Amino acid sequence: MTASPISHTLRPLAVLALLGIAAFPIYWMVVTSMTPSSELFAERPNLLPSLGQISIYGEVFRTIPVARWLWNSFVVAAGTTVFSILLAILPAYALSRFRFTGIAILGFALFATQMLPEAMLVVPLYSIFGKLSLLNSLFGLILANTAFVVPVITWIIKGAIDGIPLEVEEAARMDGCSRIDIVLAIVLPLIAPTLAAAAVISFFHGWNEYVFAQTLISSEQLRTASVGLASFVGELSTPIHAVMAVGVMYTLPAVIFYLFAQRYVVAGMTAGSVKG
């Protein structure tokens, strides 16, 4: 691709602008968490964090069970990721390769479920979970989150499978592979980038989910970070420094997860041929 000198400088600038927009509010969270209370209402805003205030992070870590919250959030997010991908692979394959009665219904049903707001479902879900003894457990929360995420990633994985030429599978069938083997050993590696994307989507959903985490979990030991953060917003006052500090601590692990998931994408690309 011929690149002109203009685009050579334009591209990096555009990328920087993009990163700036994406990261600025988080940067602002960092700054706010470290701006002394008296300077929050100054005439000229502090654009840089006052590094002397960095002790707030240590303090927050000590006095507030942030580590436990983050761990619970991690368990829920990881569980949602694993569960939803496992559940989604087979239907995605079926939607892509098979024509059978009910496939249209399944496909449409997967969409229909996305139209339901969590607020609407939480009341009946609470009583179903009560009957199944799934209340107040992270496992129950994982199940609830998975139900919401599976439709999206099923469709995304289906889209990726659509792009794999059938000759590849037919060749494997000639060799006598069973359908399951084909799916696991041949199809999956070829859609690695999409699987990584699916993993990221499920992880982020489980990580940030609030409504179910709030209602289905009643013990403080099992509280996730999303609910923990909300509990700071008090009746009478909000400790803005602590809230922003916890907010920053809450954002970083998910970003790091994406960094790792991305590595896998790159490895997946160089290992197998995706481009047809």
Add this chain to the structure above:
Amino acid sequence: MKKVIRGIMLATTTVLATAGYVSATFAKDKVTFAAAVFAEAGRGDRVRAWIDTFNKGQDDVEVEPVAIPFSSLANTVFTQMGGGGGPDLIRFDQTDFFAAIPSGRLLPLDNLINEANFKFLAPDRFMKVDGKRYGLLFDTTGYALLYNTKLVPTPPTDFETFLKDAKAQTKEGTFGYAYRATMAERAGFWQDVTNFVYGFKGRWSDGKGKLTLNSPDVVAGIAAYKAVYDAEIIPKGADAATYRRMFWEGKIAMNVDNGGVAAIFNQNAPDLPFKVAPSPFPDKAQGLIMTALVINANSKQPKAAAKFLNWAYAPANQSALLQAMGTNVGTDVPLTPEQTAARPWLAAYAKAMENALPQVVQGFEDKTPEIQQIVLEQVLQVLQGGASPQQAMDKAQALAERRVRR
């Protein structure tokens, strides 16, 4: 690929094993106590410590405090109660308390606690509906004028002087006053409007089953609210958390607010020179904040919960609770001179409570949220939409009557 699958299996098992962890059973009866205050900066830890003294002092019952975010306390707990579960003990604010009663979700307490043993404060009478007691007054406070003595040496005693003082103080980054005027803070917005309305002798209903949203006194209160808005003396759009912080950083001169806020100011800025005076309105009546400590009708441990209640209302423990909360508690607690000196605002607020009225619409308690929404939207029309107070309140009256008739 096989390695990856094995890795996934291992990960799944680990995750599920951790997630399925079940906590060990305790020898004591466990009772959960849900409240928003446990997560509050400063106060939360003190109240938790107070509960801890109960837990350490006996071997039969253990109370587990559960902090629930304030903004979603009602939704969460109501959903859980409706589903047959929920915490054993809950601290509800008045709107939610009155909403929960007709649905039978609160355990009547008449058999579990003997009233004669305790000297409840006057607002405790609201805990009884149709002769049955549904809750115990947990903490209560009134509204009064908090003012920064450096900016306003003498507090105003009537509304005109108040406006004048506030205008004089609005300069160079400082504001004369602050209140809520955004839907994002619906509950607090309602409290502030109610104070103005009560202060101009208005009442939301006549107590006999008729709404009086457009009575002349109520309209006068709304007009006063608008006068403050138009005078440009408030940081418009600021939420309460922000302007309370501005107050203790010395950027706001006056603020009508409740006793809990006075405690917050003192805690965050011990050197802040502020005092408390009666609100600068024609009528002494102001809003009353009261929270109720209730037992969930679904609770499987009512006797254990009752044990905690009896302990909580013993005079010594009430005194400790007052120190922890910073506001008045359910019973009358005599204060030592040192305690009074440490919290000089308590006396002023105790006086304000004498004339205080609940902030629910009397006779329409469980419809209050809908009436709130209607009234506040009309108030916003007055403040930002250019409607006249009379017009707006007539509309509110019509809409509200239609709603409550349903």
Add this chain to the structure above:
Amino acid sequence: MADLRPSEVRLEGNSWTPYLFAAPVAIYLILFQFYPLAQEFYLSFTSTDLLRPDDNPFVGLDNYAFLFEAGDLHNVLWITAIYTVCCVVFAVGFGLLAALLLDAPFIGRGVARALVTIPWAAPSVAVALVFTWMFNAQYGIFNHGLRALSLPFGAENWLDNPLLALPAILFTTVWQIFPFSSVVILAALQGVPHELREAAAIDGADRFNIFKIAVWPTIQPTVFMLVLFVTIWSLRRFDLIWLMTQGGPIGATNTMVIELYRQGFVYRDLGSAAAIGMIGLTVALVVTVIYFKVTLAAERAQGKR
């Protein structure tokens, strides 16, 4: 390669296989989504209190009637429509631009891609708090910036102004959701055949035409699917709006989900909330049907090319 339709291929196998493949998901969804949905459908015809969800006196169409008459429904639908359309256009558009920018190789690309997911990773509560603070009329950084640029405005009450509240909420929402589009489109971009790109470049096509001929056809299905998902999700987005404006001021940001939440959890009227939910579901269904018709027509047109 992507033209091969699955329907034109007959893969041999056990005829039970498709059903076995689809069964786990079907059971799962029936239990956790459809059963609650059916319950909500029933509830919408009753008068039910949140605190007594099992007590459902039948009231027929009363909830719906009241909503249409006195429930300000046309404002809610209008706001929801504007919000949804803007979210989709800006979030998918911006996401596409970001994905294209991050597709070409450059140093630090991996880190850049990870940083772009920050908005998505940030928890809604913190995002709501920090943006509310940034929009603050007196001290917010946005207004400081506007004033510094000597622009005529700079003391706006963004979230408190009936005209500016929706744009402010949209800005915050698009910021939070565009990374999702980027991630998905980036994954799809990996499937663009190298040869096609090179061939187009050798033919002397400029950047825009390379995109039109080589890139767009491959990612088009993905982008269309994204549009559908983002549309449906925007119809039900709750957190940010509730935390920042609760539907105010004066209904300027009162979408369907906000109204649903208020009916169900503030007024405790589960019947009316379910009714709004059913109306929302109908809207979403209509949107989905229209979407399928449009994409089917577009695919047919492409097939003819």
